[in-house]
Amino acid sequence: SRRRCHYSYFPCLIKEMGSKMDTRRVIHSMKLGLALVFVSLVYLINSMFKQVGENAMWAIMTVVVMFEFHAGGTLGKGINRGIGTVLGGVLGCLAAILGDEIGGIGKPVIIAFSLFLFGAAATYCRLIPRMKKRYDYGFMIFILTFSLVAVSGVRAENVLETARDRLANIGIGFAVSVFVSLLICPFWASNELHYSTASKFDKLANCIQGCLDEYLKMSSEKENEAGNGKGYVQDCKSVLNSKSSDELLANNAKWEPWHGKFGFYYPWEQYLVVGEHLRELAATLLSLKACLQSPKQPPTMKRQMLKDPCESFALSIGWAMKELGESIEKMELCPSKVSLTPKLQSLKLQMNPPFSSCKMEVLETDENL
């Protein structure tokens, strides 16, 4: 879509704004505005200000930084921030105290050395893919808090008081963010992952149908309606490229508390496994489409012969995919499982020599599911 929009930036931007994501974006933006107003009350109301002191800016900072689109993202960032702050604060205090004990020129040396050591170690952890995925933000906050506490411990006398005040403020920011994010019209990453996985089955079913329709039409009407019905190719490609967004959603979903149909310890990993199979199927469909559009084609007579079995095959496979998607969406055992299996078996037997091996593994990939 980038290429398409290259010469018409603004119309495209407006069109993008008008998409169906839009309502959710507006709601999310207003939620952030609301959270900001709530947390600034801490500052704006006189009596409260005397209690929390100048550190109220930490509450605002916490809200701005941890407020994410999905409820799970907000919770995950908040928990990361909490743990990172506490760990960094404790270790930073220890470093500052150690520096004080030694005193003299040894003090800045100890501080600088500990900064280097902990900064480098935590940064190394951030770069390990397994750690980065879930705790990246926590490590960053750890480095930040550790540095601030260790360095300012050199001059400030009341380190403990400052720490307590800041923690309290971060707590306020956390509470406001979680309250607004989870209780006011929450956007659950779990829901999005669930329904997007189910809809992928539909997309691929349409793609199978679309491929075949185009092929059979091509044989009769040839170049009559070129460029029409390319939507399913886009759908297929969106399934193919869904890996990173799926992983992000699963990651956020893991932080989300029990809600709706999703309990604790819900097997989010399984969605990634299903997604992987669907991506393989999408890859197969894309190359099937390329095969069918190849200029080298079997003679017309042979193609006529293929037409009927092809159509019944596409219908059955499409039907099976839609059934599977629906049963995932409704979270129930596929009601037609009993009828699905023999149907797939008979399809496999139907495959006779006229079919190229190309089509065989559409069936096989599907069976893996």
Next chain:
Amino acid sequence: SRRRCHYSYFPCLIKEMGSKMDTRRVIHSMKLGLALVFVSLVYLINSMFKQVGENAMWAIMTVVVMFEFHAGGTLGKGINRGIGTVLGGVLGCLAAILGDEIGGIGKPVIIAFSLFLFGAAATYCRLIPRMKKRYDYGFMIFILTFSLVAVSGVRAENVLETARDRLANIGIGFAVSVFVSLLICPFWASNELHYSTASKFDKLANCIQGCLDEYLKMSSEKENEAGNGKGYVQDCKSVLNSKSSDELLANNAKWEPWHGKFGFYYPWEQYLVVGEHLRELAATLLSLKACLQSPKQPPTMKRQMLKDPCESFALSIGWAMKELGESIEKMELCPSKVSLTPKLQSLKLQMNPPFSSCKMEVLETDENL
């Protein structure tokens, strides 16, 4: 790889640590440690402390937050941070002054309203994909600075002085980060994108060869060496899933200044286009492999007949891919372009009916490049 590592977390972690990325990770970690020490000198040296005041924590914060693995990432975040801070600061000051003018109960109302308005508007911008990709961090910093300045403007008298001090400190942090990131053993996103794109050609060439070798071996030795040589499938899948990492690299590469072979206005978009074609080819190869492993195969006699043209085809295609990859890596016109085109033409003619249409579009995808 996640599934493989499920039951052996620690050995796997150690193995992951021992990968070739490791040296770069260690160097990056040490660079961050160094930058932290540099910036903390501002705090630790007495005479400087008197000049910059308590706001030195902003310098530390800037380093921790903007120091990224790639030089382009650091620069991009730094520039975003700078622009976001200035814009947010100016607008925040205006809001605070407006609140002061009105005074009384109107003051907190104005502040709260402006917080809601600007916070929501900037958050909406963050959610537009086109904006998010390059300016996400800038918008966040804008919201943060705007909120802090507008809210603290309610109480502090010397808003302008505070703003000046903070900006100076952010400038120090920016300078230290850029100095360490770009001048000490820099990791350029541009280099990584360039060489990873070139290496993809190699990977796919090996995949073509591997597929065919396995198929021809299967016909003679059958299940002799099952499970061996699966490396090329992993390579192929890594190409298939490279979209998001490519986009990140291209995004960072755009921020990077002139260096090495890459000038200003270097066409980074082209790498994404080439990557798109390579992903399509990878998808085709994956399904070709599935085709070849299908239990339904043509009779042995026919396969023997296919063996020689198949081998010469795979050799030529693999050779062409490697030539293309090498010419991209060396940034020169393919030296054998003159011989490449007729070779591909003759390959196309060689394609005779015994070949299934499956193989045709390997060639076609390749020609698109």
